[in-house]
Amino acid sequence: MRWIWIDKFLEFESGKRAVAIKNVTLAEEYLHEHVPGFPTMPNSLVLEGLAQTGGLLVGEVNAFSEKVILAKVPRITFHFSAVPGDCLRYTAVLEYVKPDGAMVGVTSHVGERLQAEGEIVFAHLNDSGRTRTLFEPKNFVFTMKLLRVFDVGRTADGKPLEPPGLAQLRSAGVEP
Template structure:
């Protein structure tokens, strides 16, 4: 099982930009305790949603050949809370990609309104950690993540 915090991609421009949406619902268990009297979708999970949107954008840019892990939250600023019933969108832009790492900028919106800015840095781990070896298989991009973006890539991969 993967812990997925985006529902689907609505736009995907390879190597450039990706937009994913998430519907927040009171059926999600974490909202029962966070908090019972006043459910709020946690900011940490909004960052995770952006990390998944941006991480798939970064991974696809190298045809999912790299193991992409979140390495740094360069900026996370929130101007409003997210509550059950909200539909939020994650817009991620690929700013820099190199052999070792990638940098993304991201805006979270509700309706057309910006409610957060989340800028991230990802590591291509096979190129870092002083040559430390990781498992051969790509444990980051398993089927579920790839399937989310497949409709936008049809005809691109043989």
């Protein structure tokens, strides 16, 4: 199983907000294990999807130079459980980014119905003291491509969003 809890981005406005969707289907095994006999999407995985939506929004602000990790969830409320056939629409709005971390406000909707709402705080992890780094933040650029962020993404001034580093390649005379 890939630990990717969103299917694709619908909107991605750099430094402001992102909208992603997660389709809930009966083919996914975890739905059957959460409440046996009554397949439901676990709310913990809705939270993970919201965190992935918000985490990529936060990471992109600094061109994935920071290791963004979920640090705390000050508030989260689930109004009902999502079931197979639902398409969850996750929205993350950036509240702030600081050198230490960031916070996003998040919502999850099924159609027009508010399924969940809350806040997520991310920390910028400094693991320079470790013998082995936990992960390379630029790995997320691949995930961003997979989730079609660059198909829909916009910079703060409305231009198409490009993967980090592309502009530098162009300015160096290399056509990617």
